[in-house]
Amino acid sequence: MAAPRPAQPAAAGPAPAASFAAGQARSGGKALLGPEEIRRALTRIGHEILERTDGGSDVVLLGIPTRGVPLARRLAARLDQTEGLSVPVGSLDITLYRDDLRLRPARALGHTEVPESGIDGKIVILVDDVLYSGRTVRAALDALTDIGRPRVVQLAVLIDRGHRELPIRPDYVGKNLPTSRREAVRVYLSETDGEDLVTLQAGQEAGHRGGGPRTPK
Amino acid sequence: MSRHLISAADLSRDDALAILDTAAELALLAQRPIPKLPTLRGRTVVNLFYEDSTRTRISFEAAAKRLSADVINFSAKGSSVAKGESLKDTALTLEAMGADAVVLRHSASGAPHRLAGWVRGSVINAGDGTHEHPTQALLDAFTMRSRLGRIAGLRVAIVGDILHSRVARSNVWLLRTLGAEVTVVGPPTLLPIAIGSWPCAVSYDLDSALPQSDVVMMLRVQHERMTDAYFPSVREYSRRYGLSGDRLARLPGHAIVMHPGPMNRGVEIAADVADSARSTIVEQVSNGVAVRMAVLYLLLGGAAEPAPELAAAASGRDMP
Numbered sequence: 001m002a003a004p005r006p007a008q009p010a011a012a013g014p015a016p017a018a019s020f021a022a023g024q025a026r027s028g029g030k031a032l033l034g035p036e037e038i039r040r041a042l043t044r045i046g047h048e049i050l051e052r053t054d055g056g057s058d059v060v061l062l063g064i065p066t067r068g069v070p071l072a073r074r075l076a077a078r079l080d081q082t083e084g085l086s087v088p089v090g091s092l093d094i095t096l097y098r099d100d101l102r103l104r105p106a107r108a109l110g111h112t113e114v115p116e117s118g119i120d121g122k123i124v125i126l127v128d129d130v131l132y133s134g135r136t137v138r139a140a141l142d143a144l145t146d147i148g149r150p151r152v153v154q155l156a157v158l159i160d161r162g163h164r165e166l167p168i169r170p171d172y173v174g175k176n177l178p179t180s181r182r183e184a185v186r187v188y189l190s191e192t193d194g195e196d197l198v199t200l201q202a203g204q205e206a207g208h209r210g211g212g213p214r215t216p217k
Numbered sequence: 218m219s220r221h222l223i224s225a226a227d228l229s230r231d232d233a234l235a236i237l238d239t240a241a242e243l244a245l246l247a248q249r250p251i252p253k254l255p256t257l258r259g260r261t262v263v264n265l266f267y268e269d270s271t272r273t274r275i276s277f278e279a280a281a282k283r284l285s286a287d288v289i290n291f292s293a294k295g296s297s298v299a300k301g302e303s304l305k306d307t308a309l310t311l312e313a314m315g316a317d318a319v320v321l322r323h324s325a326s327g328a329p330h331r332l333a334g335w336v337r338g339s340v341i342n343a344g345d346g347t348h349e350h351p352t353q354a355l356l357d358a359f360t361m362r363s364r365l366g367r368i369a370g371l372r373v374a375i376v377g378d379i380l381h382s383r384v385a386r387s388n389v390w391l392l393r394t395l396g397a398e399v400t401v402v403g404p405p406t407l408l409p410i411a412i413g414s415w416p417c418a419v420s421y422d423l424d425s426a427l428p429q430s431d432v433v434m435m436l437r438v439q440h441e442r443m444t445d446a447y448f449p450s451v452r453e454y455s456r457r458y459g460l461s462g463d464r465l466a467r468l469p470g471h472a473i474v475m476h477p478g479p480m481n482r483g484v485e486i487a488a489d490v491a492d493s494a495r496s497t498i499v500e501q502v503s504n505g506v507a508v509r510m511a512v513l514y515l516l517l518g519g520a521a522e523p524a525p526e527l528a529a530a531a532s533g534r535d536m537p
Contacts, residue, residue, distance in 0.1 A: 093242070096256040096514070106519035108235065109242040146251045 029186060029199030033175060038158065038196045041174030042071070045156055046078035048172050053123050056085045058151070060119055062092040064128045064140055065110030070191035071158060072127040088115030092126070092147075097139035114147055124150040125171075129187040131157040134168035159198060161185050221340040222512055223329045225351040225387040230394050236511045237359050243514070244507035247283070257286035260517050263316040265307070266343070267293040267323045272478055272502055273343050273353070277320045280509035286517070289316070304328060308335045317517055321345070326383075339516040347381050347442070353477050354387035356508040358395060360497050361432055363504070364473050369396030374426045375417075376402040377436035377458055377485050380409050380447075384477045385436055389417045402426050403458060406447040423458050427467045434475040435460050435486045451484055461487045465495070473497050 033041070050056045056079055063072030069091045076089045093110035101107075126140050137155060144153060156172035161179040177200070179185060184201040188194075219227065228236075246252060262281040266274050274290070281288045291311075293299070298307065304323070311319060318339040321329045326346030333340040344350040362368050373392055379385045379401050392399050399417040401408065412419055420426045427433065438454065448454045460474065465487075468474075474486075474496045482488045491498060 096246075096254045096518075101256065101518055102520050104520055106515045106517075109239050111242065112245065142255070146253070147249060 029201040032200050033198035035196035042074050045172045046075055058123050059087050060122045060124050061087055061089045062126055065091055065093050067129040067187055067189050068127045070189050088117050090115045092143055094139035094143050097142045119148040119150045121151050123152045125154045125156050127156045130159045130185050131170050132161055134164045134166035137168050138166050159185055221333045222351055223342045224349045225354045226390040236355055239511035240359050240507040243510045253283055255285050256518055257284040260286045260317040262286045262318045263289045263311050264320045265291045270322055276505040277509050279506050280513055305335055308332055312336045344383055348383050349387045350383040351387050352509055353384050354391040356505040359504045359508050360501050371397040371431045372429055373397050373399045373432040374402050374430040375434045378407045378438050379403045380407045381439045381442040382436045389415050400426055404448055431472050438481055438484050455484050459485050460490050462489055465490050
């Protein structure tokens with residue numbers, strides 16, 4: 001794979017806010033998944049991918065920045081370990097395709113890197129940390145159309161917290177978490193945050209993450 | 218970033234780096250089979266050009282179209298300006314048509330600044346008189362960074378007609394902000410009186426400046442602004458300040474040669490130097506589209522001013 005650009009440039013702008021929020025969450029939030037649970041969930045998703053794609057040939061993993069990218073790399077490493085299968089991994093930034101761009105000041109772009117083999121005729125699996133409204137995935141589907149024409153597009157998420165606003169469902173789920181809209185699910189990964197952890201915080205609707213844009217009420 | 222882009226001197230280091238980083242991502246997108254993005258759908262960009270321009274106008278037009286904005290081109294020739302309409306009245310007309318951004322090229326220094334007070338949309342300076350040309354400086358910085366890997370610490374010589382050059386002024390300020398060491402080189406008659414207050418070194422001798430330069434930026438001799446006798450003859454200027462093949466050989470091995478265009482081949486730059494592998498002149502043009510896309514995206518891509526609760530939401534998250 002091309003040189004990993006581990007969330008550094010992409011996270012450069014928002015990083016201070018994120019780490020500040022992370023500190024809060026880790027002190028105040030309720031831990032839902034630890035490193036072991038995250039590892040097991042990814043291992044299971046890896047096996048499911050192999051089963052449901054006939055051994056994983058033609059699979060391309062595209063992570064959605066920021067935390068979908070390390071998750072996609074970990075999944076690729078699992079497939080390599082279990083089946084000796086070398087799966088192309090890339091990243092797909094969806095910022096320019098968002099439907100809520102006009103609700104906030106212009107954001108920094110994440111990095112998009114499509115594997116050299118391309119995505120035409122491939123089984124593209126989008127990888128993200130949290131599935132919420134489904135709007136991020138919708139934007140990712142639009143972005144994919146501009147890159148090529150995959151044979152199949154599937155979706156793998158570490159956490160599905162419900163509350164979909166669009167007709168989108170995941171193909172692979174690490175863990176289903178029934179949540180209230182007022183709660184915030186936060187995913188921390190060692191590559192981006194120094195540790196593997198998923199937390200749930202109560203009563204912070206504005207600070208939710210993982211679900212894409214919210215329409216301001 | 219502020220709502221307008223009028224002067225490179227207004228850009229903070231963070232603003233400038235945000236533009237360059239965004240441009241780097243957008244340049245990659247331009248290599249895709251469909252280099253078009255939906256980001257500025259429904260926004261209108263007006264190119265308001267009171268002076269002739271080929272590359273800047275086309276570059277802004279291409280940038281806006283790649284982001285799906287609607288583009289209205291306006292050139293002073295053949296418009297009501299020929300009938301005597303003022304900049305202000307033209308601006309109010311554009312305002313009434315709902316322009317989200319106005320890209321202005323004008324022969325009067327300060328015209329974009331005035332325009333910004335009359336319209337609600339963003340104003341982007343595409344060159345005003347002898348004042349500034351910020352997107353040119355940004356694309357030059359982008360080109361330096363992509364060729365040499367960095368900007369901080371680079372030694373940059375800007376050579377030629379500094380007096381009339383908005384490119385030189387914008388570059389001096391932006392490069393200083395980004396940490397490069399700039400030397401302007403030219404005959405004393407073509408340096409502004411206030412050059413002492415610019416954040417750069419001054420030299421009258423090109424040959425002594427060349428061996429210590431990572432970047433040499435040659436400026437066009439602007440015959441159309443030369444109302445006085447600034448140098449005895451074009452030939453003498455070319456011998457003292459033109460970049461010939463011999464002078465190119467005196468540059469360090471990694472150094473690059475830049476020119477904002479349009480070139481006077483044989484005057485400030487020899488034809489074989491302009492076409493050499495160390496010349497970035499064609500690259501500068503293609504980088505110009507990516508940089509202008511970045512500027513348009515950062516100025517028009519988000520909300521003008523965030524509502525307070527949205528600002529709070531944005532600070533609590535990094536990416537959905």
